[in-house]
Amino acid sequence: MKKQLKGYFLGFLSAVVLTSGVTYAARTTKTIEAFYNNIKIYVDGIKVEPKDAVGNTVEPFIYNGTTYLPVRAVGEAIGKTVTWDGTTQSVYLGEKPGEKTYLTDICYPYGGEKYSVYLSSKGEFLSLGGKKYTNGIKLRYSNGFILSRLNGQFQTMSFVIGRPDEDNIVDTTVNFFVDDVLIKSIEVDGESLPKRYEIPLNYGLHLKIATDKEDVGIMDIVLK
Secondary structure (H helix, E strand, O other): OEEEEOOOEEEOEEEEEEOOOOOOOOEEEOOEEEOOOOOOOOOOOEOOOEEEOOOOOOEEEEEEEEEEEEHHHHHHOOOOOEEEEEOOOEEEEOOOOOOOOEEHOOOOEEEOOOEEEEOOHHOOOOOOEEEEEEEEEEEOOOEEEEEEEEOOOOOEEEEEEEEEEOOOOOOOOEEEEEEOOOEEEEEEEEOOOOOOEEEEEEOOEEEEEEEEOOOOOEEEEEEE
């Protein structure tokens, strides 16, 4: 059945648009006609009951051939926190820009050999264990390494490490040095899924990460 929405929608409609190419650059006020048809939402085969922030059921609807879903319900169903920023009129699913301090953003490698850097700001990613990761590095071949200046600002570093999906299944070792002292050696099993680690930086000045023989991805590198 059709329902005439007599009220006005102010600003951003809190919905996910299941089509592309639509951008609203300015704040507008519209009266719209929406079609409600008992639309159901499934995530990986499991039905989702969409609710708003206070637990009220929110029904998806269709407007001008586009299906709108409640962004909070969909985000939480896929394991993402949902945040609304009224100042910038922005909805964030998952991490907000600036929430984490990434090595690749503020301590970009100044030197090294046989490495690549992946930045979320450029839409770059590396696949480890079938999942896409960004804000990290790939060390290539034997003796690939990077050098970064920490400038005594950080206590710890966390990251996800694993063999890139496109590479052969070969074991390798990654060594982490802070101020030329070996802090951690990680054996990376070529057949295992990527794992998250946290290592101490002890407010050191200088970081070196090196692989001994094969390609490895060190991604989502967060400094604290």
